[in-house]
Structure formats: C-alpha cells, structure tokens
Amino acid sequence: MEELLISDIESQNSIQYIQQKDEFDYLKSLISSVDKGKCVGILLHGPPGTGKTLLAISLAQNFNSSYYIIDGSPDLDRRDIEGNWELIKGATKFNYGPLTLAIKDANKRGISFVIINEINAIRENEQISLNSLLSEYHINLISKAFEKHELSSKSKLIIIGTMNKGVAGINKLQEAFEDRFIISPEINYPLKNKEIDIAIKMSGCKEKIAEIVVDAARQIRKQAIQDFSITKIFSTRLIINFCMLISKMPPKFLKNNIENVILNKLGNTPEEKKSIAMILDGKMFESKLKEELINKAGVPLVWEDAIDNCSVDQIILKTKSCFDNYIKTWGRGNTIKKNGNIMWKPLQWMWNKNRLILQEYIKLTELLRFPVIYKQETGKDHIYNEVLTLNYIRWLYQQKIEELTNFMAKIFPVI
Numbered sequence: 413m414e415e416l417l418i419s420d421i422e423s424q425n426s427i428q429y430i431q432q433k434d435e436f437d438y439l440k441s442l443i444s445s446v447d448k449g450k451c452v453g454i455l456l457h458g459p460p461g462t463g464k465t466l467l468a469i470s471l472a473q474n475f476n477s478s479y480y481i482i483d484g485s486p487d488l489d490r491r492d493i494e495g496n497w498e499l500i501k502g503a504t505k506f507n508y509g510p511l512t513l514a515i516k517d518a519n520k521r522g523i524s525f526v527i528i529n530e531i532n533a534i535r536e537n538e539q540i541s542l543n544s545l546l547s548e549y550h551i552n553l554i555s556k557a558f559e560k561h562e563l564s565s566k567s568k569l570i571i572i573g574t575m576n577k578g579v580a581g582i583n584k585l586q587e588a589f590e591d592r593f594i595i596s597p598e599i600n601y602p603l604k605n606k607e608i609d610i611a612i613k614m615s616g617c618k619e620k621i622a623e624i625v626v627d628a629a630r631q632i633r634k635q636a637i638q639d640f641s642i643t644k645i646f647s648t649r650l651i652i653n654f655c656m657l658i659s660k661m662p663p664k665f666l667k668n669n670i671e672n673v674i675l676n677k678l679g680n681t682p683e684e685k686k687s688i689a690m691i692l693d694g695k696m697f698e699s700k701l702k703e704e705l706i707n708k709a710g711v712p713l714v715w716e717d718a719i720d721n722c723s724v725d726q727i728i729l730k731t732k733s734c735f736d737n738y739i740k741t742w743g744r745g746n747t748i749k750k751n752g753n754i755m756w757k758p759l760q761w762m763w764n765k766n767r768l769i770l771q772e773y774i775k776l777t778e779l780l781r782f783p784v785i786y787k788q789e790t791g792k793d794h795i796y797n798e799v800l801t802l803n804y805i806r807w808l809y810q811q812k813i814e815e816l817t818n819f820m821a822k823i824f825p826v827i
Contacts, residue, residue, distance in 0.1 A: 429463055429470035430610050432602040439471055442595065448522075449565040451549045453542075453593035454572045455531070461647020462599045464574040465529055471572070472525040478517045479525035480510035484533040484573075490540065494553050511542075511551055518567040531573030532585050539589045546571065546592040604630060607648055615655035624700050625655050631691050632678065641687050644678045663705040663823060664724060670698060724776065724824070731773040732826040734766045739827075747827065753817045754827060756809055763802060771800040774808070776824055782812060 429436060439454065446452045456464040465481075472479035482493060495509040508516070510526060518524035528534070534542075545551050549569075550562035563569055573593065575585075590596075602610060604626060611622040629646040636642040654673045658666055670692070679685030692698065738758050739747050747758050762770040777783070783794040786807055794804035808816045820827050 428473070429467045430613055431467075432606055435597060435599065436467065436470065439467070439597070440474060443471065443475065443570055446568050446570070448568050449549065449563060451545050451563055451569040451571065453546050454570065455590065455593040455596040456572060456574045456599050457596060458576070458599035459601065459645060459647070460576055461645070461649035462601055463648060464599050465527060467599065468525070468527045468572040468574065471570075472527070475523055475525075477521065477523045477525050478514075479527055480514050482510055482526065482528045484528050484530040486533060486535055488534055488538055490538045491555050493538065494551060494555065496555050506556055511545060512553065512561050514569055515545075515551070515561045515563055518569045519564045522566065523568050523570070526569070526571045528571065528573045530575060532575045536586055536589075539586060542571065543589055543592060545569070601633070601648060607651065610648060611651050611655050614652045615659060617655040617659040618704060620704050621659065621701065622651075622655055624695075624697065624704070625651055628692055628695050628697050631695070632674075632688055635687065635691065642678060642684050643680045646674070646678060650674075650677065658701065658705060662825070663702060666698060666701055666705060727769075727772050727776065728824050728826060730769050734762060734769055735826050738762070753813050754809075754820060758827075759805060759809060763805070770805075773824070773826065774805055775800050777808065777816075777819060780815070780819070782808065782815075 431437065442454075443452070454468075456467065458464060469479060469481075482488070491509070493509045493511050495512050496507055498505050498507055514524045514526045528542075550560055552558040552560050571593075601607065607630075608619070608622045608626045611617060611626060612619055615622070617625075629651050632642060632646040636645045650673070654669065657669050657673060661669065674692070675685050675688055679688050735747075735758060738761055742757070742761075747755060749755055759770070783804070786792070786794050786804055789811075790803075790807065792801075792803065794800060
C-alpha cells in the first residue's frame with residue numbers, strides 16, 4: 413500500500429475549495445450540528461476531477477482540524493488503517509494507523525477528519541473497522557490484542573469518503589456499510605461561468621484564457637459523456653492544471669502542453685486523440701491561446717512554426733548568460749527601473765559587448781509583429797544589410813518599453 417498521507421492544518425498552505433452552490437456551507441453546518449461523542453460519515457460521490465477531495469480538506473481546514481487521507485484500493489489491509497507492528501534492528505515497534513491517530517487527535521483537540529479517496533475500492537473485510545467506528549464510535553486493534561480506542565464524549569470524528577459511481581473495476585459498497593454514512597451529496601461539474609471562475613481563482617490565469625480552455629473542455633466532455641467517442645473526461649481539475657501550466661511556462665511550450673496535458677491524458681487510442689484534436693482545431697484552440705499568452709501589445713500575432721525550439725532555446729541561453737554577467741558586474745539596480753521596466757544601460761552594453769547575440773535575440777520580436785508596426789510608424793525596416801538595426805532596438809525601448817520588458821522577462825526570459 414502507498415504511504416498514508418497525514419496532514420495537519422498548521423502545515424497546510426493549499427488552495428481552498430470554491431463552492432458551486434451552497435454545498436460547502438451545507439456540509440459545514442451539518443458538521444457543526446453533529447453532537448459531541450459521535451462519529452459521522454459523509455459520502456461524496458461524482459465524476460473525477462470535480463474537487464471532492466479538496467472539498468473534504470477545505471472542510472477540515474475550516475474547523476482548524478488535523479485530517480488523515482487514505483487512498484482506497486483493493487490492496488489496502490485492515491492493519492494499514494488501524495495500525496501494525498514494525499521490526500526495527502531486532503526490536504518491534506507499533507505504528508498507529510490513521511483511524512487510531514484520528515481518534516487520538518479528536519479526543520485531544522475536539523474534532524478530527526478522516527478522508528478516504530475511492531472508498532468503494534476498499535475490500536469488504538477492511539470495512540469492519542469503519543463499521544464499528546461509524547456505529548459504535550470505537551475500534552479494536554486486531555494487531556495489538558484488540559486494544560480498544562474510543563471517541564470521548566467531548567469529541568467528534570468526521571469520516572468523509574469520496575467515490576466515482578459506475579467506474580469499471582470498482583466494487584459496490586456493502587449496503588450495511590454505505591447505510592452508515594449519514595448523507596451522500598453529489599459533486600458534479602459546475603456550470604460554465606462557475607467553472608471559468610474556478611479556473612481563474614485556482615490557476616491564476618487570465619479570464620480570457622480560462623474562457624477558451626473551459627469552452628473546449630466542455631465540448632470534449634460532452635463527447636465523452638453523451639457520444640461516448642472519448643473514454644476519459646476533461647475534468648475541472650485538468651482545466652485548472654492546464655491553465656496553470658500555460659500561464660507560468662513560456663508560450664513556446666504551448667503545443668507541448670496541449671499534447672501532453674490534453675491529448676495524451678485524455679486519448680487512449682489514436683482515434684480518440686484524433687477526435688480531441690479535431691475539436692480543438694475547430695475551436696482554433698491553440699491560435700486563440702497563443703494570442704492571449706504572447707501578444708501583450710494588442711497587435712495580431714504571427715507564430716513562426718518554422719522556428720526551431722532548440723534554436724530559440726540556444727538564443728535565450730546565450731543572451732541570458734550575457735545579461736547575467738552584466739547584472740553580476742553592475743547590479744540589478746542598474747538593470748531594472750523601480751517600476752519594473754528594463755533600463756537602456758544593459759541594452760547599450762549588450763550592443764557594445766555582445767552585439768550579434770543581442771541582434772539574434774531581439775529578432776525574435778518578429779513573432780509579435782513589432783517590425784510591422786515599426787515600419788508603419790517610421791517607414792524603415794528593422795533589418796539593414798541582413799542585420800538588425802540599433803534604431804529598431806531604440807524604437808522598442810522608447811515606444812514599447814512595457815512590451816519589451818515583458819518579452820525579455822516572461823515570453824523569452826533573459827532578465
């Protein structure tokens with residue numbers, strides 16, 4: 413069995429669950445109304461990636477409680493969740509399991525949570541410990557001469573199970589076991605506007621990016637749920653992860669992220685990948701995202717697919733090395749202004765000391781069509797005798813300082 417994750421609220425710095433309607437408030441009220449001295453079970457069910465585990469964790473954090481996460485599987489043994497003996501250097505030591513530790517924490521702090529993911533994957537024999545805890549508020553450790561651990565009359569223990577109903581290969585819960593859970597809320601995919609809001613808040617992406625990704629995800633999800641042409645579902649969790657990655661990584665890796673996060677994760681066969689790719693192409697998914705990720709100046713984007721990523725990486729690496737040397741010599745105070753924009757000094761220094769490298773790097777601004785605007789405004793070309801001109805770099809600095817800084821700091825980072 414995988415190592416049980418034991419988490420304590422004081423050490424957490426995680427993102428809180430964003431409720432769709434009033435499910436968080438409802439469960440919070442229910443937990444508050446539970447009498448002391450009792451153990452109560454809550455069974456959250458719904459499709460994958462809808463935030464069931466995050467909802468459970470957020471509830472525990474709201475009550476300033478420790479919580480223990482158990483990943484349910486057919487390999488889970490009763491001793492794994494109650495406790496077991498370990499042989500260390502010829503001596504034996506008993507390690508208390510998450511159920512026992514949760515009872516101890518509840519008796520000490522007044523409340524504790526146990527979160528069991530995929531609870532319907534647990535074998536029937538291993539449900540015995542949970543049965544006695546949910547109905548009689550105690551467990552007997554079979555590995556330690558049936559040592560009894562009981563919830564005190566001043567404490568309460570909340571067991572939250574999560575499950576995806578109807579998933580192939582997962583056992584149905586015993587009726588007697590399932591009946592011991594007081595409620596079973598369904599956590600489903602949110603409405604479109606709510607899903608966009610969740611993506612923005614939890615990934616930190618721009619609103620337009622969230623709109624583009626959610627729109628495509630919901631179409632792919634429809635194919636999976638209604639048409640059954642795709643096996644896996646584009647979940648809210650996957651939306652958040654994808655938005656976070658493309659917002660933090662350089663835009664040149666957008667195609668890689670689409671392939672690795674969406675196509676490879678959702679497509680089990682070449683036919684499924686082709687279906688997903690056709691949906692994305694139909695929505696101009698990649699081009700719309702490129703427009704938002706790269707174009708900060710409000711001009712049309714031209715992405716040259718002919719540019720080799722390896723060549724771009726080499727250009728960035730060489731340019732960054734030069735700027736690192738400049739900063740090491742002259743300091744960051746002589747590189748970046750207080751408002752965050754780049755100074756002219758390092759550009760002038762690069763022109764004098766590393767001209768070819770600077771010209772090669774600034775030429776990448778062709779991807780943002782700045783040379784087109786430059787020619788419209790000045791009547792000049794940014795290239796003269798097959799090399800990039802200093803006048804073009806000056807124009808970028810004087811007319812597009814914020815865009816130039818963003819280009820050098822985020823799009824193709826060298827400072």
